[in-house]
Amino acid sequence: MLAFEMLYRRHRGTLYRFLLRSLRQRADADELFQETWSRAIAARERYRVEARFTTWLLQIAHNLVIDRFRRSRPQASTEEAEVVFNQLDAPDDERPDHVLSEFEQRRRLQIALEELPEEQRVTFLLRMENGLGLEEISEVTGVGRETVKSRLRYALARVRARFET
Amino acid sequence: MSKRRDPDEDLQRLLDDDGGEFGAIYKRLSHPEPPRRVDRVVLANAARAVRGDRAPPAQRWLLGLGSAAGLVLAAGIAWQVGQQIDAQDAQTGAPRSERTVIPVQPITESARTQKTESVEAAAAMADQESPAEAASAKQESAPPLRRKATPAKPAPAAVPPPAPAAQAPPLLEQRAAEPEPPPAVPAADAAQAFPQETDNVSSEAASGAARERRDHAAGKAVGLSAPKAAAEQSRAPAPSSSVKLRQNMHLAPQDWLAEIVRLKNAGRRQEAIENLRLFRRMHPDWQLSDELRRLAE
Numbered sequence: 045m046l047a048f049e050m051l052y053r054r055h056r057g058t059l060y061r062f063l064l065r066s067l068r069q070r071a072d073a074d075e076l077f078q079e080t081w082s083r084a085i086a087a088r089e090r091y092r093v094e095a096r097f098t099t100w101l102l103q104i105a106h107n108l109v110i111d112r113f114r115r116s117r118p119q120a121s122t123e124e125a126e127v128v129f130n131q132l133d134a135p136d137d138e139r140p141d142h143v144l145s146e147f148e149q150r151r152r153l154q155i156a157l158e159e160l161p162e163e164q165r166v167t168f169l170l171r172m173e174n175g176l177g178l179e180e181i182s183e184v185t186g187v188g189r190e191t192v193k194s195r196l197r198y199a200l201a202r203v204r205a206r207f208e209t
Numbered sequence: 210m211s212k213r214r215d216p217d218e219d220l221q222r223l224l225d226d227d228g229g230e231f232g233a234i235y236k237r238l239s240h241p242e243p244p245r246r247v248d249r250v251v252l253a254n255a256a257r258a259v260r261g262d263r264a265p266p267a268q269r270w271l272l273g274l275g276s277a278a279g280l281v282l283a284a285g286i287a288w289q290v291g292q293q294i295d296a297q298d299a300q301t302g303a304p305r306s307e308r309t310v311i312p313v314q315p316i317t318e319s320a321r322t323q324k325t326e327s328v329e330a331a332a333a334m335a336d337q338e339s340p341a342e343a344a345s346a347k348q349e350s351a352p353p354l355r356r357k358a359t360p361a362k363p364a365p366a367a368v369p370p371p372a373p374a375a376q377a378p379p380l381l382e383q384r385a386a387e388p389e390p391p392p393a394v395p396a397a398d399a400a401q402a403f404p405q406e407t408d409n410v411s412s413e414a415a416s417g418a419a420r421e422r423r424d425h426a427a428g429k430a431v432g433l434s435a436p437k438a439a440a441e442q443s444r445a446p447a448p449s450s451s452v453k454l455r456q457n458m459h460l461a462p463q464d465w466l467a468e469i470v471r472l473k474n475a476g477r478r479q480e481a482i483e484n485l486r487l488f489r490r491m492h493p494d495w496q497l498s499d500e501l502r503r504l505a506e
Contacts, residue, residue: 060243081251
């Protein structure tokens with residue numbers, strides 16, 4: 045039990061923030077946070093030691109998030125993101141960290157994250173919040189490495205677009 | 210001046226250790242954490258799961274085994290008890306149905322004595338009126354259960370004298386060992402007991418026999434409780450010999466009266482009175498002398 049508590053305290057924050065920013069609703073985040081840990085406890089015998097625990101835990105959480113997305117609303121179209129991506133055209137001296145105040149920067153990033161299509165948002169969060177590399181994100185999300193890269197590119201373009209408007 | 214950004218460069222910066230420009234901004238975002246209640250729920254679930262793991266499946270198996278063993282033990286005990294009861298039945302020879310009904314009659318010594326006294330009084334009164342009634346009164350006064358248990362049979366001609374009080378065993382043992390007191394015998398039974406005397410006054414004979422058995426019962430009481438019986442004997446009139454009385458019944462009236470006078474003069478007044486009462490019942494029209502009339506009164 046002590047080992048579990050240590051594990052829980054180490055991962056609870058990052059897992060919760062990943063869920064909260066993915067789902068954008070605190071109630072949903074609370075619910076899926078509990079559900080993620082319940083499934084982790086129930087499936088602990090299937091946990092392979094060679095796998096990284098963070099990856100395994102996030103895999104469970106990601107599956108839950110995707111299920112919730114599918115039940116709640118249709119995904120944003122990729123074409124929409126492509127349009128945003130193509131509109132990116134910003135000068136170097138207008139980089140967001142130079143132009144906007146710190147509060148505004150945080151606010152815009154927050155808004156940008158919320159507006160991201162779900163798959164891109166999740167991928168972006170797995171990188172930003174959990175520090176996963178391409179391979180790990182690919183493992184968690186169950187998609188190919190290039191797909192991960194593509195999603196990250198689109199996500200970056202959208203975020204930047206939010207900062208340059 | 211503006212220039213188009215390279216998405217691969219942006220991606221590479223994002224994948225760098227610091228996460229690039231947006232990585233820095235992201236790190237400054239708030240760090241919400243799960244509520245405490247969620248923490249408690251998760252940790253409680255984990256603790257419950259750990260406790261569930263600690264309970265080995267063998268414990269359930271042991272529980273079932275223990276229950277089965279208890280059932281077997283209970284069945285064995287029940288079988289053993291049943292065997293013992295059957296063995297007791299075989300020894301006593303009594304069927305189980307008889308054993309299940311236990312007649313209980315609470316009789317204390319004082320109640321028994323009172324009963325005997327009341328029977329004596331009723332019989333003495335009935336002796337003066339009707340011997341048959343006296344016999345029936347005695348029969349009714351007998352305990353019903355005992356009457357059922359011991360069928361009416363002729364009283365023994367010779368009753369062994371009761372054991373002396375000094376040699377008597379303890380009261381409980383003696384009670385258990387002693388036979389049932391002889392039941393009150395109806396007049397017909399008394400006639401069978403004394404067939405040679407039934408020609409003339411069978412009812413009188415029955416009365417006498419009943420009295421004799423009563424006397425025997427009184428003797429039993431002496432055996433049971435000597436001081437008490439002695440006190441009863443001191444209170445009651447001295448019993449006369451019924452055999453002698455029956456013999457006098459066969460005398461001629463004059464001879465019987467002469468015998469009565471002889472008994473009176475010999476100091477056997479009670480015996481004389483009993484003879485005189487019986488004489489007056491058998492010969493109600495006989496004129497008695499003044500002396501005998503005073504004795505009768």
